[in-house]
Amino acid sequence: xxxxxxxxxxxxxxxxxxxxxxxxxxxxxxxxxxxxxxxxxxxxxxxxxxxxxxxxxxxxxxxxxxxxxxxxxxxxxxxxxxxxxxxxxxxxxxxxxxxxxxxxxxxxxxxxxxxxxxxxxxxxxxxxxxxxxxxxxxxxxxxxxxxxxxxxxxxxxxxxxxxxxxxxxxxxxxxxxxxxxxxxxxxxxxxxxxxxxxxxxxxxxxxxxxxxxxxxxxxxxxxxxxxxxxxxxxxxxxxxxxxxxxxxxxxxxxxxxxxxxxxxxxxxxxxxxxxxxxxxxxxxxxxxxxxxxxxxxxxxxxxxxxxxxxxxxxxxxxxxxxxxxxxxxxxxxxxxxxxxxxxxxxxxxxxxxxxxxxxxxxxxxxxxxxxxxxxxxxxxxxxxxxxxxxxxxxxxxxxxxxxxxxxxxxxxxxxxxxxxxxxxxxxxxxxxxxxxxxxxxxxxxxxxxxxxxxxxxxxxxxxxxxxxxxxxxxxxxxxxxxxxxxxxxxxxxxxxxxxxxxxxxxxxxxxxxxxxxxxxxxxxxxxxxxxxxxxxxxxxxxxxxxxxxxxxxxxxx
Amino acid sequence: xxxxxxxxxxxxxxxxxxxxxxxxxxxxxxxxxxxxxxxxxxxxxxxxxxxxxxxxxxxxxxxxxxxxxxxxxxxxxxxxxxxxxxxxxxxxxxxxxxxxxxxxxxxxxxxxxxxxxxxxxxxxxxxxxxxxxxxxxxxxxxxxxxxxxxxxxxxxxxxxxx
Numbered sequence: 001x002x003x004x005x006x007x008x009x010x011x012x013x014x015x016x017x018x019x020x021x022x023x024x025x026x027x028x029x030x031x032x033x034x035x036x037x038x039x040x041x042x043x044x045x046x047x048x049x050x051x052x053x054x055x056x057x058x059x060x061x062x063x064x065x066x067x068x069x070x071x072x073x074x075x076x077x078x079x080x081x082x083x084x085x086x087x088x089x090x091x092x093x094x095x096x097x098x099x100x101x102x103x104x105x106x107x108x109x110x111x112x113x114x115x116x117x118x119x120x121x122x123x124x125x126x127x128x129x130x131x132x133x134x135x136x137x138x139x140x141x142x143x144x145x146x147x148x149x150x151x152x153x154x155x156x157x158x159x160x161x162x163x164x165x166x167x168x169x170x171x172x173x174x175x176x177x178x179x180x181x182x183x184x185x186x187x188x189x190x191x192x193x194x195x196x197x198x199x200x201x202x203x204x205x206x207x208x209x210x211x212x213x214x215x216x217x218x219x220x221x222x223x224x225x226x227x228x229x230x231x232x233x234x235x236x237x238x239x240x241x242x243x244x245x246x247x248x249x250x251x252x253x254x255x256x257x258x259x260x261x262x263x264x265x266x267x268x269x270x271x272x273x274x275x276x277x278x279x280x281x282x283x284x285x286x287x288x289x290x291x292x293x294x295x296x297x298x299x300x301x302x303x304x305x306x307x308x309x310x311x312x313x314x315x316x317x318x319x320x321x322x323x324x325x326x327x328x329x330x331x332x333x334x335x336x337x338x339x340x341x342x343x344x345x346x347x348x349x350x351x352x353x354x355x356x357x358x359x360x361x362x363x364x365x366x367x368x369x370x371x372x373x374x375x376x377x378x379x380x381x382x383x384x385x386x387x388x389x390x391x392x393x394x395x396x397x398x399x400x401x402x403x404x405x406x407x408x409x410x411x412x413x414x415x416x417x418x419x420x421x422x423x424x425x426x427x428x429x430x431x432x433x434x435x436x437x438x439x440x441x442x443x444x445x446x447x448x449x450x451x452x453x454x455x456x457x458x459x460x461x462x463x464x465x466x467x468x469x470x471x472x473x474x475x476x477x478x479x480x481x482x483x484x485x486x487x488x489x490x491x492x493x494x495x496x497x498x499x500x501x502x503x504x505x506x507x508x509x510x511x512x513x514x515x516x517x518x519x520x521x522x523x524x525x526x527x528x529x530x531x532x533x534x535x536x537x538x539x540x541x542x543x544x545x546x547x548x549x550x551x552x553x554x555x556x557x
Numbered sequence: 558x559x560x561x562x563x564x565x566x567x568x569x570x571x572x573x574x575x576x577x578x579x580x581x582x583x584x585x586x587x588x589x590x591x592x593x594x595x596x597x598x599x600x601x602x603x604x605x606x607x608x609x610x611x612x613x614x615x616x617x618x619x620x621x622x623x624x625x626x627x628x629x630x631x632x633x634x635x636x637x638x639x640x641x642x643x644x645x646x647x648x649x650x651x652x653x654x655x656x657x658x659x660x661x662x663x664x665x666x667x668x669x670x671x672x673x674x675x676x677x678x679x680x681x682x683x684x685x686x687x688x689x690x691x692x693x694x695x696x697x698x699x700x701x702x703x704x705x706x707x708x709x710x711x712x713x714x715x716x717x718x719x
Contacts, residue, residue, distance in 0.1 A: 061707065131704055135665050137681065138706075217606075220665065220680055262558050285667075286678035287596040287685040294593060295586055299579055309571040313564050368582055369591040372676045376667050376702035445671020447702035453710035458698045460671055512559040548604025551681035554663055556637045556706025 014499050015406075018096040021087065022407040024105055028084030029400060029407070031113065032077050033489060038120070039072035040482040047434070047475025051468045052452050061126060062451035063557055068123045070132035074234075074388065075151070076116050081396050082241045083108070083158055086185045088403055089244065090162060092502045093179035094169045101161040108158030115150030118143060129557040131449065133231070134207065136223035139553035142211040145203050152196050152203075159189040177514045180261055181248050181504070187268040188240040190521065191233055194276055194528055198229035210553040217550030221288040221543045228279030229536070236275040236304075238388050240268065242395035245348055246315055249399070251505035253345045254338055256322030259314040261507045265518045267307035267314075273528055274303040277535035281366040285375045293539040298368045300535060308359060315352065343420030344412075344503065347398030350428050351391045358386035361439070376449075378471075379442025382435040390431050394424060397485065402500055404492045411498035419488050426481040434474025441467035594657075594677035594687035607662050607681035610634060611641075616660055621647055624656070633659045635666035635679040638708030640699065647716045651694045657687045667703035670716070678703060691718040 017025065042065040048054045049062055056062065087105060091097055097105065122128040128144035166186055170178060178186075202223045209215045247264045251257055258264065280289055280297035323334020339345050361383040364370055374380060401420050405412050442448070446464040455461040517523065560568075585591040605613045615622075615632045619641040622630045629649065634641040649655060659668055661679040668685075669676045677685045691697075701712035 063704065063707065063709070066704075129707075135704075138664055220682060224665075224680075260559070260561070263560065263564075266558070283678075284593045285676055286680055287594065287683040288680060289595070291586065291592050291595050294595075295583065298582070302575055302579060305575050306568065306572060309568055310564070313567050317561070317564070369585055369593050370582075372593060372674045375676045376669065445669065447667070447669065447700060449704040449709075450702070451710040455698055455700060455713045458713075458715075460698055461700075515558055546604070548682040549606045551607045551663070554637075556664055556708075 015092060015502055015504075016409065016499060017088070017091055017407055020102060021091040021097050022409070024097070024102065024109070025084050025088045025091075025403065025407040027109060028080050028087065029404060030489075031109075031116075032080035032084060032396075033400070033485070035072045035076040035080065035116070037482060037486060039069050039077060040479055042066075042069035042072070044475055044479040047472040049452050050450075051472030052465065053469070053472055061129060061557065063131070063449075064123065064126050064129045066449060067129050067131050068120070071119065071123065074132055078238045078388070078392070078396075079151070079155060080112070081400075082188070082237070083155070085241050085244070085396075085399055085403065086162065086188065087158075088407065088502065089181040089185050090165055092504060093182045094165055097161075098165060098168065101165045104161030104164070105158050108154040108156075108161065111150045111154030111157060113154075115147040115152075115154060118150070119147035122147065126557065133227060135227070136202070136206060136218045136220050137210070137551040137553045139207075139211050139555055142208060145208045145211055148203060149200070149208075152200055155192065155196070159193055162186070162189055177261075178519060180258070180264060181244060183265055183519065184240065184244045184247070184268050186521065187272050188237065188244075190525060190528075191240065191272045191275065192237050194272075194525070194532075195230045195233035195237065198226045198279075199231075202226035217552055219543065219547050219550045221286075222540070222547070224283060224286070225279065225289075225536075225540060225543065228282040229276070229532075230279075231282060232279050232301075233275045235384075235388065236271055238392045240271060242348070242351065242392045243268070243271075243311060245395050245399055246311070246352060248505045249503045250315070250345060250348060251318045251322075252503035253342060254319065254322050256318050256325070256505075258505045258507045259317045259321070261511060262514045262518065263310055263314060265514060267310045269518065269524055270307040270310075271304060272524060273531060274300060274307070276528055277531045280535075280539075281368075281371070284368060284371045288543060289539050290542070293535075295368060297535055298366060300531070301366045302363075305363075341417065341421065343401050343417045343424065344398055346421055347401070347424045348395040350424055351394035351398070354386055354394070354428065354431065355391035358383065358391055361386065374442055376447055377442035378438040378446045378448050381448045382438030382442055385431060385435045385438065390428070390435070394427060397424065397427075400489070401492070402503065404489065405495055405498075405500035406502050408493065409497055410492065410495040410500060412492070412500055413495055416488060416491055416495065419484065419491070423481050423484040423488060426477060426484060430474045430477030430479075430481055432474070434471050434478060437467045437470035437474060441471075594685050596684055596686065604682050607660070610660050610662050610681075615658060621649065621655075627652060628654045628656070630656045630658060633657065633668065633679075635659065635661040635668060635701065635705075635712075637663050637666075637706050638701070638712040640668070640701075640712070640714045643714065647714075649691050649716060649718045651718050652690070652692060654688060654690045657685070657689065659685045659687075664705050665703050666701050666705050666712070668699060669702040670697050670699050673697070676702070691716075694718045 122144045128140035130138045130140045206218050206223050210218050278297045278301040280294050281301045320334045323337035326337045328334045328337045441464050610616045616634050619632045619634050624630050659679045661681045666679040675689050677687050697716040699714045
């Protein structure tokens with residue numbers, strides 16, 4: 001696509017956010033990248049320690065860094081960025097935010113920020129070295145759990161604001177189908193709220209009372225089950241906003257159309273249904289859950305293959321149709337028509353490509369008995385660095401490149417496009433080294449979440465060291481990419497004034513109408529509840545009925 | 558709802574493959590007994606407080622116990638940051654079938670033997686069971702693969718198969 005075509009589209013699209021909405025979006029996105037930078041420093045140091053290259057000074061603990069890396073990357077960076085993008089999507093498709101919605105969004109932002117700052121301080125003080133999975137009966141400072149409560153409560157306040165705006169729009173537009181991005185934002189928020197009920201329950205009913213000394217003991221299996229009830233949909237909470245970009249933004253960026261509005265909606269509904277009642281596939285290697293119920297949840301886990309296949313088809317159908325409209329012929333000729341020099345396309349596209357092996361690895365992880373080969377090895381770490389740290393993160397970078405200028409009333413210049421493409425390449429190469437080595441050495445048995453050790457110079461463990469060194473090299477390259485990203489963001493904030501497009505794809509004019517039942521949220525939430533009750537009632541009741549006295553809270557760091 | 562013909566074919570093929578895959582997995586579990594680790598199927602519901610596990614059978618006698626012809630029970634206790642029995646104490650005859658019985662007295666630990674399919678969690682208050690046959694002689698590394706605190710990387714032992 002030529003620059004003049006791009007410019008014309010921007011003019012036609014000339015959407016400007018209300019200044020207050022721009023501020024809200026920018027605050028979320030910049031906070032997200034701030035967390036990313038601190039998390040990346042922790043990640044770099046971890047890689048270097050694990051590779052035996054450096055020793056940490058001043059009594060800094062490896063696991064303390066690991067906690068900071070996990071919490072800041074997996075929970076804080078993602079959540080802030082997602083809210084920034086979702087507020088932008090809502091303001092773009094449903095109109096400027098209403099004053100009371102804006103207030104709720106800022107209340108949410110404030111709560112999340114209080115929680116994040118407090119939590120980060122406690123991690124740095126070594127008061128909460130429990131990783132982001134904070135397994136009972138490990139006992140962090142009560143303030144750490146209070147900090148997490150603030151983060152979750154903040155997201156709920158923001159989600160409530162989003163629902164208010166969505167309901168208002170539907171009341172004002174009776175009989176109309178809601179805009180696709182708004183529909184997808186609502187689906188993402190519903191998934192998040194249903195999922196966070198689990199983590200809220202274990203924190204409020206188990207971990208906080210334990211940590212405050214109100215209770216002496218905790219039922220570990222119940223806590224693990226509640227955590228993973230949240231922990232798996234959490235990964236779809238990261239993924240669905242990336243899919244929002246792939247389904248809606250990318251078709252516009254490449255100058256094509258959305259393949260099918262109804263199928264996009266259906267796939268989001270299926271993700272909400274099938275990502276929640278499946279937490280046991282994270283608990284396959286542990287006692288306390290009957291093998292039958294483990295298998296039931298394995299089967300339910302794999303139902304997400306269906307919307308994943310639908311998504312893959314839709315995306316590549318859009319690419320092919322667009323390429324053919326440009327006169328590209330042959331089986332794969334259309335691939336040449338894609339705008340690889342446009343960072344808004346290139347970064348998410350690299351994310352999509354990396355997501356293909358990432359998904360295949362996920363199938364191995366969730367496969368009941370097969371999980372025994374890779375459970376808790378570095379393979380798993382490699383897997384989620386391909387999913388959330390590549391598929392999702394690269395898509396978020398691609399979004400940030402146009403969202404930051406769109407929110408501040410500036411232009412993404414050709415120079416910034418080029419820098420963004422370099423940054424994307426560096427990230428992809430770093431991840432190739434790091435994740436490739438993690439997958440390989442994980443298959444050999446090297447465990448995840450472990451500081452430098454050769455297990456008493458055990459021959460097998462010594463043989464893993466070259467892979468750990470490659471991981472450190474990959475981690476260092478990734479850190480360079482983060483530095484480039486920071487430079488790019490600073491340049492974006494000083495870019496020339498102008499209007500940057502929020503690329504919003506459209507369906508073909510003759511496409512069939514969206515069925516009304518897809519927007520019956522009450523129906524879908526009802527089905528989610530039924531599925532959750534089906535998958536959890538019996539095994540959960542078993543855990544409570546056959547509970548022993550429980551485990552005492554301890555600090556082991 | 559309208560669906561493109563090619564997409565219907567793609568989804569039909571995908572869902573059929575998924576069904577085949579799950580059936581294969583299910584046959585492995587339910588017909589061939591390739592179960593993931595679990596609580597012992599019978600009994601196993603007596604759950605003393607985790608810190609009392611070492612005073613309660615079978616964990617009061619950690620180690621290898623012969624229970625049949627070429628069949629052994631290996632009782633292990635995970636404690637931050639070591640396993641009982643301690644190093645060099647476990648010698649298993651090659652070709653023997655070993656029934657692991659594992660618990661933890663404090664936090665959640667892992668128990669993994671690289672190069673084998675032995676990989677399980679040790680949860681305080683619960684017993685994990687897993688069966689494995691050691692065919693090849695040699696020294697096997699046993700390591701903790703679930704973060705359990707500051708000494709996590711020092712938590713390992715060895716098993717000798719001779």
